[in-house]
Amino acid sequence: MCKTLRVRWTITPRTAPQPWIACGGCGGPRAFRASGKIRLNANGRKLDAWLIYKCMSCERTWNRAIFERRNLRDIDPMILDALQSNDPDWIRTETFNLDALRRKSQRIDESAEFDIVKEVRHEPAGWTNLEIELAAPFPTNARLDRLLAGELKMSRSRLQALRNQALCRTDPDRADIMRRRIRNGTLVTIDLAVEAEREQLWKALATGAPCNRRSTRHEHDDPAPS
Incomplete structure (x- = not known):
């Protein structure tokens, strides 16, 4: 039994991880926080997608690439819909993508x-x-x-x-x-x-x-x- x-x-x-990035406004490395917003740029059948971060000190933005020059037909339709609608659940999941952050920053603050x-x-x-x-x-x-x-x-x-x-x-x-x-x-x-x-x-x-x-x-x- x-x-x-x-x-x-x-x-x-x-709190989502906060990467340290060289900030042009502050003149040195600063912690950046995810804004919860996506930036898209279409060029013909190619698409760029970035997750927007803001400096914790001066609010200057930094765009972390999700992908660049990706052919539309190669993008999962569910991901494309999430990007176009700024889906908060999908974005929150992406803000915890430590592997992607480590490729851009040597220091990441985690609460x-x-x-x-x-x-x-x-x-x-x-x-x-x-x-x-x-x-x-x-x-x-x-x-x-x-x-x-x-x-x-x-x-x-x-x-x-x-x-x-x-x-x-x-x-x-x-x-x-x-x-x-x-x-x-x-x-x-x-x-x-x-x-x-x-x-x-x-x-x-x-x-x-x-x-x-x-x-x-x-x-x-x-x-x-x-």
């Missing part, structure tokens, strides 16, 4: 701040295990150990102790996964069979539901360097 409380955490960064939505996928009676599925639709700079420690209100040293005792497992199972960025589709399973407060404290923390426990004392690690 499956006795696993399954939840999904969807993690969404609050570790994010929003999180927690939802219950399956809750059997008498559950003893907690399984967390991580959904990360955009690249995030947050580390897995910091996410789990922060959301489950435990120290990272205790989290590591659970790993050492095989009470906290991950899929994929790699030695350094806790120190790496959150990856979409990662599964974290924690054995809580001996935790008396799993129905009150652990469930509330994992699902975002109100906690019925009167008072709780938490441990916190000092921030560790990235």
Whole structure:
């Protein structure tokens, strides 16, 4: 019988990556933010498309090429429609295209701040295990150990102790996964069979539901360097 409380955490960064580009207005490298706008230029059957960025200091614009001199028949119709309509969802996805940004900039600022939505996928009676599925639709700079420690209100040293005792497992199972960025589709399973407060404290923390426990004392690690 499956006795696993399954939840999904969807993690969404609050701020898109900000590349550092030489700014003609400021006279040196500055951080640029995406404006959420697309610029198109048609030349016969050829099309140029750029994502417009603005300097964080002086608002001067920089156009990051999405493609240049692309034949219209070679462009996916859905992408072409998104470009022509300035589709905000498509543009937001493109602002998180780190590979494209790294080809243009040697420094990219990424914020570790994010929003999180927690939802219950399956809750059997008498559950003893907690399984967390991580959904990360955009690249995030947050580390897995910091996410789990922060959301489950435990120290990272205790989290590591659970790993050492095989009470906290991950899929994929790699030695350094806790120190790496959150990856979409990662599964974290924690054995809580001996935790008396799993129905009150652990469930509330994992699902975002109100906690019925009167008072709780938490441990916190000092921030560790990235």
